[in-house]
Amino acid sequence: MGSVVQNFVAVTVLGSKKIGLDISSMGEAPNSQQKIVTGDGGYVLEDVPHLSDYIPNLPTYPNPVQDNPSYSVVKQYFVDEDDTVAQKIVVHKNSPRGIHFRRAGPRQKVYFEPEDVHACIVTCGGLCPGLNTVIREIVCGLHYMYGVKRVMGIDGGYRGFYSKNIIPLTPKVVNDIHKRGGTILGTSRGGHVTKKIVDSIQDRGINQVYIIGGDGTQRGAAVIFEEIRRRGLNVSVAGIPKTIDNDIPVIDKSFGFDSAVEEAQRAISAAHVEATSFENGIGLVKLMGRDSGFIAMYATLASRDVDCCLIPESPFYLEGCGGLFEYIEHRLKENGHMVIVIAEGAGQELVSESLRCTGKQDPSGNKLLQDVGLWISERIKEHFSKQKKMLINLKYIDPTYMIRAIPSNASDNVYCTLLAQSAVHGAMAGYTGFTVGPVNGRHAYIPFNRITETQNKVVITDRMWARLLSSTNQPSFLRTRDIIKAHKEEEPPTQLSDDSTTDDNLMEKQVLC
């Protein structure tokens, strides 16, 4: 028999399941109410809000997709109302069933008549390959699956709601945009004024809002949803997670990540060519990754030309035994050249120690980072010129904005299509206040708070990082105390990471000087 989790107010009882609203504090969106359903065997559904939660007696309509020749041939096209997706799929015999999310997809009944829908799409934050594909597929999904004709683009991110003109979007307008990088709608940081945004939504009669963006954007979307609910508006808010850094938790990975890793290969290959063409050549490539080193890690693993990968999650040091300089010297003596990949957020504490730390932020409140690529290039050159033992040739490549500006690759295009269609199905079915994304390969509707409360990071006590260390043969730069600290802080494995190694294994691996 299910039960209501403590701190949750029961509002409905369905068979053995109970639905509760969490009224405890929820970070930056204090009015948020979490919908939790518990069931037998430790089953927990972290559900997403629905328009009918706060607007009574909403009419429903048969889903027009059932009359669409492309889709009507598919048996069981509609998702069962009770389908949910498990967050954890590696379990033991006696494990509780754990957390689940509502499965994404088309429902038998929809909460909007297609001719009544007035949808808008906005893109916020940094660029990422695939933004245009998601825009295209939302427009085409609404149009071809549901017969929705009124879709508009918000120009230039959140501030575009109240300071710019709208961009009408039709299948014709968006037909070719997936072949272009960037976003045809423009994007920006900062400018989130909730009241003005929701006023604009209300004034324009918009009833579906599709918000494409990263962690900051999803925080903004959560606040917009709260305000819409407070005003009792029949407006569905759907978030589509975007971040090239892949730092959004819960979902398997974010769109554009694969494209970025693929494009990074070109920079790494160039660095390798440069490095191998000069005596003691060092090719240094800086890749994106403000707080999470996924691009650097995956690009390194894919390339096999990289001798050292430095990421924000794994502290390193330059001088002395087991340090970077020692490793460079050893590798150059051994192989005559080397390639280093560094994520932009790596070693920031070292950079701040030696440069005057400005503490500046971008308009969204993200910390502005020092250029670690330039800094480390200078330090390496300085070290070897002082030592006079070895003449080195270092070439620094910063391809970050070139990578971010490419169109998405084929697999990201397919992924973007699924994301966009899942978002459209969710909004049409009356769900709101959700982010869509794959969890263990199945698309699901995830409450905003789950996406914004933490960041996805490389877990350096996972097997994936061990694989990287073994592929580059670089030192782990970890001292015993760091290993113990890392294990204490260890987060549950993310979908892109792997199981943890044991304490004992790691202890054996530390560098002995």
Ligand SMILES: Nc1ncnc2c1ncn2[C@@H]1O[C@H](COP(=O)(O)OP(=O)(O)O)[C@@H](O)[C@H]1O
């Ligand atoms: N806590 C927040 N509340 C409301 N809006 C936010 C919040 N954090 C960021 N935003 C807005 O979200 C947008 C994008 O955020 P940003 O951090 O630049 O990029 P990303 O969404 O890619 O992380 C900006 O317009 C910013 O003002």
Ligand SMILES: O=P(O)(O)OC[C@H]1O[C@](O)(COP(=O)(O)O)[C@@H](O)[C@@H]1O
């Ligand atoms: O120079 P900008 O546009 O501020 O972007 C730089 C940042 O954007 C990112 O690509 C990620 O941005 P988002 O948070 O918008 O996804 C970081 O890796 C990088 O630090």
Ligand SMILES: [Mg+2]
């Ligand atoms: Mg961000």
